[in-house]
Amino acid sequence: MYSLKIPKNFEKRLKKFLRKHPELKEVLKEKLEILQKNPYNSKLKTHKLSGPLKDFYAFWLTFEYRIVMKIYDKEKLIEFYALGTHDEVY
Numbered sequence: 001m002y003s004l005k006i007p008k009n010f011e012k013r014l015k016k017f018l019r020k021h022p023e024l025k026e027v028l029k030e031k032l033e034i035l036q037k038n039p040y041n042s043k044l045k046t047h048k049l050s051g052p053l054k055d056f057y058a059f060w061l062t063f064e065y066r067i068v069m070k071i072y073d074k075e076k077l078i079e080f081y082a083l084g085t086h087d088e089v090y
Contacts, residue, residue: 002036002071005079013083024062031061039071039078049090056081058089066090 006014018025034041044059049068058066061083068082068089082089 010080
């Protein structure tokens with residue numbers, strides 16, 4: 001099971017996002033449970049990024065929204081970095 005690290009700036013963005021999209025709260029909860037068990041689960045559509053974000057991964061919260069993160073497999077840790085639409089986070 002992976003631990004989730006939520007930096008303060010991400011936490012602030014997440015709260016703002018959920019105020020704007022309360023209908024996604026349950027979706028987020030379900031996706032985070034899957035993520036903790038296996039960040040590479042096909043339900044998440046986790047993918048490695050390239051270019052300036054080559055050290056990061058992203059997964060689909062919904063078709064429109066993504067969450068960008070770093071995965072530290074040895075430490076079993078996932079650290080969140082960005083949340084938003086495809087154009088906002090890439």
